[in-house]
Amino acid sequence: xxxxxxxxxxxxxxxxxxxxxxxxVEVAGKTLLQWALEGVIAAGIASRVVVTVPAGDTxxxxxxxxxxxxxxxxxxxxxxxxxxxxxxxxxxPLQTGFSESPATSVLVHDAARCFAPVSSFKNVAxxxxxxxxxxxxxxxxxxxxxxxxVKQVVTGTPARSELRAVQTPQGFDLATLLDAxxxxxxxxxxxxxxxxxxxxxxxxxxxxxxxxxxxxxAFKVTTPLDLVLxxxxxxx
Ligand code: C5P
Numbered sequence: 353x354x355x356x357x358x359x360x361x362x363x364x365x366x367x368x369x370x371x372x373x374x375x376x377v378e379v380a381g382k383t384l385l386q387w388a389l390e391g392v393i394a395a396g397i398a399s400r401v402v403v404t405v406p407a408g409d410t411x412x413x414x415x416x417x418x419x420x421x422x423x424x425x426x427x428x429x430x431x432x433x434x435x436x437x438x439x440x441x442x443x444x445p446l447q448t449g450f451s452e453s454p455a456t457s458v459l460v461h462d463a464a465r466c467f468a469p470v471s472s473f474k475n476v477a478x479x480x481x482x483x484x485x486x487x488x489x490x491x492x493x494x495x496x497x498x499x500x501x502v503k504q505v506v507t508g509t510p511a512r513s514e515l516r517a518v519q520t521p522q523g524f525d526l527a528t529l530l531d532a533x534x535x536x537x538x539x540x541x542x543x544x545x546x547x548x549x550x551x552x553x554x555x556x557x558x559x560x561x562x563x564x565x566x567x568x569x570a571f572k573v574t575t576p577l578d579l580v581l582x583x584x585x586x587x588x
Pocket of ligand 1: 375430461
């Protein structure tokens with residue numbers, strides 16, 4: 353398999369409250385995007401890397417250049433950003449030592465999960481090489497999860513033993529993911545907003561999605577508390 357990696361970094365980071373794109377926030381002197389790209393390169397599987405960046409950004413584009421990654425302007429939603437990246441996948445420069453062949457598989461990774469360890473990349477890539485078409489890294493859920501209706505009244509409690517928290521990188525056979533994304537233009541903006549990960553689209557097609565072991569370090573830096581955790585882990 354020939355792997356391309358998409359790093360989505362076009363989010364606003366509004367929940368972090370810093371007033372700059374989340375991927376440009378620094379931990380231990382490096383932007384979250386730099387941490388994420390170091391992780392991608394360390395995994396040693398990406399022949400090409402595409403990064404979605406916010407409109408008007410220059411900081412993240414410079415980081416991309418240093419890593420030989422192609423920067424592309426993201427969209428209003430995560431799924432629009434992934435669509436933009438998919439359309440330029442094979443235009444990204446080749447990483448040193450990799451074959452020129454076009455990608456056959458793609459890993460989609462949140463820049464916000466910038467501390468995802470090599471094992472997450474390896475577990476996903478190995479399952480794809482073994483013939484799976486869609487593979488996601490997961491961890492057990494620690495909280496009891498309830499569903500609620502519009503009035504905030506509980507409607508159910510799924511058995512916790514059957515629930516998993518989903519991380520990235522999520523891996524796909526490229527043709528399968530392109531197929532899943534080809535229907536996306538028919539969604540309303542409200543529906544597009546509900547597509548919070550890529551595997552959802554594969555599930556909609558009725559296709560099998562395999563879970564493999566993720567890692568606690570692949571937590572998504574979302575809130576100020578997450579930033580405190582990241583600093584405690586990496587700033588010394
Ligand atoms: O908003 P959320 O935390 O789910 O975003 C997950 C990832 O998707 C982040 O790394 C963010 O930068 C990226 N994203 C994007 N384009 C958007 C929204 C989010 O690339 N329009």
